[in-house]
Ligand code: NAD
C-alpha cells in the first residue's frame with residue numbers, strides 16, 4: 001500500500017527538518033518545500049542522511065500561489081504541516097509589513113490550495129507568544145490570548161483565527177494549531193539543529209555560540225524579576241519531542257480521531273525553568289564554564305510562562321520525554337559539529 005504523504009512547508013528550517021525526520025520514521029512519505037530564506041540545503045541533506053530516504057525537496061516560495069499550485073498538482077498528499085514563516089520578534093517590530101505579508105500570504109495560499117485541490121488536513125505552527133504575560137500558570141489552551149506586543153505575535157493570532165474560520169466554513173478541511181513553547185536542542189545525530197543567521201535572539205543558540213567562542217559573553221536579561229532566582233522562566237521543549245507532537249497531531253487528523261474540525265494543543269514540557277537554571281544545567285552537563293553577565297531587562301519579555309500539557313498528553317497521546325540535560329547536551333553537540341570543534 002502506498003504510504004500516506006505529508007507536505008512540509010518550511011521543512012528546511014529548524015523545527016520542520018526535525019519533523020520531517022520524525023514523520024519518515026513514523027512511516028510517512030514526506031515532501032519538503034522551502035524558499036531557503038532562513039535555511040539552506042544542509043538541513044535537507046541531514047534529513048536524507050538520518051533517514052536514508054531521498055526526500056523530495058522543491059524550492060518554492062509559499063507566497064507564490066501558482067508555483068505552489070504546481071506542487072499540489074505534482075504530489076498527492078492529503079495533509080500538510082505549515083512551518084514556513086518569518087520568526088524574529090524584534091525584526092517584526094521594525095519591518096511589520098515583511099512579517100504580515102510573508103506569514104499571512106503563505107498560509108492563506110496553502111489553505112486556498114488545500115480547498116481548491118481537495119486536500120484535508122493542516123497543522124499550523126503557533127506559539128506560546130499568543131498567551132503574553134499570563135494571569136495564571138500553567139497556561140491551558142483556554143487561557144486568554146493577550147494583545148500581542150509584536151507583529152510576529154499578531155501573525156500567529158491572525159493565522160489561528162484564519163484556520164478556525166476556514167475549518168468552520170469549508171467542509172472537509174480539518175486543522176490543528178500547535179502552540180509551541182520554547183523549542184531547543186538538536187537531533188542526537190548532530191546532523192540537523194538550529195542555525196540562526198547573525199546574532200541569535202534566542203537563549204540556547206546564544207549560549208552554545210558563547211561556549212564555542214563565537215560570542216564573547218552571554219547577557220542574562222534581568223535578575224530582578226519576581227521569580228525564585230530573579231531570572232525569567234520558560235518551558236523549554238526539546239525539538240525532537242516537539243517533532244513527535246506533529247506526528248501525533250497529523251495522525252489524529254489523518255485517522256479521523258479529532259473531536260472538532262479545529263483544535264489547539266499546547267506543546268511544552270509542563271515545567272518552568274529559569275534562565276539561570278538553564279545556564280547552570282548547560283555548564284554541568286557539558287562540563288564547561290560559560291562566560292555570562294547579568295544585564296538589564298530586555299524590553300517586552302514575559303516574566304514567566306509554562307504550559308499545562310494535559311490536553312496534548314491525553315488527546316494526542318504525546319508527552320515530552322527528554323530531560324533538560326539531554327537536550328542541552330544535544331544542543332552543544334550540534335554547535336560543536338557546526339563549528340568543527
Ligand atoms: P526556521 O526559520 O528555521 O524555519 C522556517 C522555514 O520556513 C525556513 O527554512 C524558511 O526558509 C522557510 N520560509 C519562510 N518563509 C517562507 C516562504 N514564504 N515560502 C517558503 N519557505 C519559507 O524557523 P523554525 O524555528 O523552524 O520555526 C518554524 C515555525 O514554527 C515558524 O512558523 C515559527 O514561527 C514557529 N515557531 C517557532 C518557534 C521557535 O522558537 N523556533 C516557537 C514558536 C513557533
Ligand code: WQD
Nearest residue numbers: 089127129182201202203206219220221232234275298301
Ligand atoms: C528566553 C529567555 C530572555 C537571550 C521567543 C519569542 C517567542 C517564541 C520563542 C516564536 C528570556 C532570556 C535570551 C539572551 C537572555 N518564538 N535571554 N539572554 O523570548 O521566551 O520567546 O522565542 O514563536 O515568540 O518571543 O525566547 O529564547 O528569546 O528568551 O537572558 O541572550 O532567555 O530574556 O527570559 P522567548 P528567548
